[in-house]
Amino acid sequence: MSTHIAPAPGSSTIELALKIWRYDAETGEKELKRYEVEAPDWVTLLDVLDIVKDQQDGTLAYRKSCRMMICGSCGMRMDGAAVLACKTRMYDIAKSGHEPVISPMGNLPVLKDLVVDMNPFWGKVRAVKPWLDPGYDEVAEKERIVSQQQMNVIHKEALCIMCGCCVSECNSMESDPEFLGPAALAKGMRFVGDVRDEDDVERLNTYNEEHGIWDCTRCYFCNERCPKGVDPRDAIAKLGAESIKQGIDHDMGAKHAKWFVRSAMTTGWLRETELVPKTQGVISAIKQTKFALGLAKRGKVPPPFPPHVAERVGEARALYNLVKEQGREGALGIVQGEHALGRIEFTEEAGARENAPEIQPGVEPPPAEG
Ligand code: SF4
Ligand code: SF4
Ligand code: FES
Missing domain, CATH: 1.10.1060.10 (Alpha-helical ferredoxin)
Incomplete structure (x- = not known):
């Protein structure tokens, strides 16, 4: 079946060139090949690949299905950064004269050309x-x-x-x-x-x-x-x-995070010298004594005692207490975009208040009652 992408009424065409990493897993052959196409000015990267496959090289392999950013099939890299091919418009790139390099996604084994093993x-x-x-x-x-x-x-x-x-x-x-x-x-x-x-x-x-x-x-x-x-x-x-x-803090990463909070709350600073014993344990800290003494000798770490307390440590403590009072622990403590900012206003223990006013991104919530 021929892939003829007709220009939409009122649209014009663009000329663009791109390079695609071709790869054959059976032979191990790899080659960066250049293609030139003429296409309607609204084309996406996926449309361009369709044109190349249909008109120039039927052996080009890539995945696609929905063509509308829903199925997740068409992930690939353009100039070294992952994109969805069906979401990536080519107009600006073509007009700038840039020739993008298309390659398969990273961190997954390549099967052929732009197809990776999922x-x-x-x-x-x-x-x-x-x-x-x-x-x-x-x-x-x-x-x-x-x-x-x-x-x-x-x-x-x-x-x-x-x-x-x-x-x-x-x-x-x-x-x-x-x-x-x-x-x-x-x-x-x-x-x-x-x-x-x-x-x-x-x-x-x-x-x-x-x-x-x-x-x-x-x-x-x-x-x-x-x-x-x-x-x-x-x-x-x-x-x-x-x-x-939930008290699941056996990993060193969790202990590390907890110590950051504890030291900020008590001194307003990160108590670096206590970081290793608190996160890796005393035995590991003893093993690293020589290294720590070397750092101390060169003035790279402050003496652990007495701990340096920030002049306005009260502000750090007040912030800590506010988080506790508002129950903003766990996932609710993570500010993520507009939804999370909205949740700061309407937070409660279970994760969200069932009777809270509806929160819409970008819309100022009504004042709380009482
Ligand atoms: S980039 Fe990752 S998180 Fe985002 S939609 Fe794709 S798989 Fe999901
Ligand atoms: S999961 Fe972590 S390491 Fe991986 S890309 Fe995201 S932030 Fe980076
Ligand atoms: S083809 Fe379905 S997300 Fe791109």
Whole structure:
């Protein structure tokens, strides 16, 4: 079947060139090939690939299905950054004269050209138990009503289309391929934050294991590249906060985070010299004594006693107390976009107030009653 993309009425055509990394896994041959196309000015990267495949080289391999940013099939890299091909308009690029380089997503094995093996991706999604566990098997007699406010807590996580763009750019996964990764962990938060799910503790224990949430380097590339605004890094931060709230703090990362809060609250500063014993334990700290003395000799660390207390430490303590008073611990303590900013106004223990006014992004909420 011929792929003829007709210009829309009133639209003109553009000429553009792009380079595509071609790869044959069987022979191991790799080649950067250049293609020139003429196309309607509204084309996306996916349309351009269709034209190349239809008119110039039928062996070009890439994935697609919905063509409208829903199925998550068409993730790939343009100039080294993951994009959804069907979301990426080519007009500005063509007009600038730039010739983009198209390559397969990162952190996943390449099968052919722009097609990657998604098996490792799905394996990690399966590992986070991506289904609701209401804590009972029998069919409930009454419908369980969930308010919009309660669903707002996981609004962003529920937008994920499993495209893998975040995984492609994940720094931590590059150094540790076993890391659960941003997509799977965002999916995990989608269930941890769901009021109908009764398996929080077991889930959080799993996500706190080696290669779990605390292995994230906080580079924020996943937030930057996600085409659906899921903000996976924020989801991971919420999982960390929920873990600590539930007392799941056996990982060094959790201890590290707790010590940051404790030292900021007590002195207004980070008490660096106590960081190693508090997070890695006393034995590990003793083993590092020589290194620590070397640092101290060169003035790189302050003496641990007496701890330096900031002049206005009261402000840090007041902030700490405010968070406690407002119950903004756990996932509610993570400010994420407009929804989260709205939740600061209307927070409550269970995650959201059922009788709170509806919160719309960008719309000033009405004043609280009383
Ligand atoms: S913030 Fe964490 S999960 Fe996201 S890309 Fe960076 S290392 Fe990966
Ligand atoms: S979090 Fe975003 S980038 Fe990652 S798989 Fe989901 S939709 Fe794609
Ligand atoms: S083709 Fe479905 S998301 Fe691009």
